[in-house]
Amino acid sequence: MNLFPELKKKYTKETLNAREAQRLAEFIAFGPVIFQTARIMLKLGIMDILRDSDNGLTIDEVAEKANISKYAAKCLLEAALCIGIVLVNTKTDKFTISKTGWFLINDPATRVNINFNHDVNYLGWFNLEESLLEGKPVGLKTLGDWPTVYEGLSSLPKHIQDSWFGFDHFYSDNSFDQALEIVFSNKPKTLLDVGGNTGRWALRCVGYDKDVNVTILDLPQQIGMMKENIKGHEGAERIDGLGVNLLDESTEMPAERKFEAIWMSQFLDCFSEDQIISILRRAAKVMNKDSRLYIMETLWDRQRFEPAALCLTLTSLYFTAIANGNSKMYHSEDMERLIKEAGLEIETIHDYLGQGHSIMVCKLK
Numbered sequence: 001m002n003l004f005p006e007l008k009k010k011y012t013k014e015t016l017n018a019r020e021a022q023r024l025a026e027f028i029a030f031g032p033v034i035f036q037t038a039r040i041m042l043k044l045g046i047m048d049i050l051r052d053s054d055n056g057l058t059i060d061e062v063a064e065k066a067n068i069s070k071y072a073a074k075c076l077l078e079a080a081l082c083i084g085i086v087l088v089n090t091k092t093d094k095f096t097i098s099k100t101g102w103f104l105i106n107d108p109a110t111r112v113n114i115n116f117n118h119d120v121n122y123l124g125w126f127n128l129e130e131s132l133l134e135g136k137p138v139g140l141k142t143l144g145d146w147p148t149v150y151e152g153l154s155s156l157p158k159h160i161q162d163s164w165f166g167f168d169h170f171y172s173d174n175s176f177d178q179a180l181e182i183v184f185s186n187k188p189k190t191l192l193d194v195g196g197n198t199g200r201w202a203l204r205c206v207g208y209d210k211d212v213n214v215t216i217l218d219l220p221q222q223i224g225m226m227k228e229n230i231k232g233h234e235g236a237e238r239i240d241g242l243g244v245n246l247l248d249e250s251t252e253m254p255a256e257r258k259f260e261a262i263w264m265s266q267f268l269d270c271f272s273e274d275q276i277i278s279i280l281r282r283a284a285k286v287m288n289k290d291s292r293l294y295i296m297e298t299l300w301d302r303q304r305f306e307p308a309a310l311c312l313t314l315t316s317l318y319f320t321a322i323a324n325g326n327s328k329m330y331h332s333e334d335m336e337r338l339i340k341e342a343g344l345e346i347e348t349i350h351d352y353l354g355q356g357h358s359i360m361v362c363k364l365k
């Protein structure tokens with residue numbers, strides 16, 4: 001298995017001593033409540049209060065400033081101490097934030113992941129086991145009654161929708177600047193954005209190049225949201241949308257415009273291996289020898305930093321329990337095999353975009 005260097009260092013040999021390993025095992029055993037403790041410390045503003053204090057605060061002072069009981073403050077701070085997000089001064093009994101606490105407050109990726117896990121996934125994780133065994137998103141029933149999460153996106157309650165889109169947009173938005181340079185180095189005049197969602201990439205494209213026309217393919221519900229979202233923005237008249245369900249194998253991609261570029265960002269991870277081959281074969285049908293297909297994915301093995309691989313392999317289990325029961329964040333070797341089976345080949349791979357995307361540039365074999 002190919003792994004980028006930081007991951008290889010961490011995943012191919014034991015790095016913990018016995019005490020550290022035992023601690024990690026207990027961290028796992030108490031995982032749900034460790035997560036909730038940290039989330040509540042953030043939500044109640046306790047982490048902010050501690051950060052903003054000059055020399056830290058006692059339990060009583062935290063209780064008063066956060067407007068919670070001393071009992072609640074004591075339970076939270078003692079747990080927060082042992083999970084490593086705060087430190088205590090044993091002379092003054094004052095608590096301060098630790099380095100990990102600083103990341104909880106300031107690292108935008110961590111905040112997005114916490115909201116996503118609490119609002120979208122938390123209840124559904126309880127059904128992960130059945131989801132894995134049945135190959136169905138059994139946990140999705142905690143959000144609503146749809147075959148996959150994608151049919152339900154437009155009707156999720158606002159705070160859950162915000163957390164889902166916050167997660168999705170955070171990752172893709174951060175790569176768009178570099179991605180625009182890669183895609184527009186070939187100056188495409190027509191671009192098909194498959195799974196274009198709310199139109200954020202399409203808007204960036206029409207803003208970047210005054211001559212490009214973008215067609216978005218997505219589920220009909222998303223095309224409705226996309227149209228609302230692009231209204232009034234410069235270049236919106238050069239964006240159109242087609243509501244389709246690409247899980248229906250008889251749905252072909254539009255060929256009439258001879259798309260010079262086909263863009264799939266965080267799209268193929270929504271499908272199983274067989275579904276990916278079918279979608280890529282349909283993309284290949286509308287390509288000619290000059291067309292390029294750009295697949296932007298967070299490939300878990302091609303990460304510069306190990307925590308990113310951790311986030312990605314665990315995000316795979318959101319796809320299992322909530323999204324559709326059969327897709328994942330792929331390893332690049334799997335993606336490459338599927339691309340080849342669909343009659344395409346990889347021309348180049350660009351790594352380390354934004355939060356950890358790669359772009360596989362593909363052409364007809």
Ligand SMILES: C[S@@+](CC[C@H](N)C(=O)[O-])C[C@H]1O[C@@H](n2cnc3c(N)ncnc32)[C@H](O)[C@@H]1O
Binds near residue numbers: 168173194195218248
């Ligand atoms: C994870 S989002 C990625 C959105 C966007 N491309 C980005 O990079 O932020 C996946 C998109 O694929 C769309 N999608 C999922 N299943 C689909 C299907 N069966 N047919 C068409 N689009 C689908 C979803 O509606 C969603 O907009």
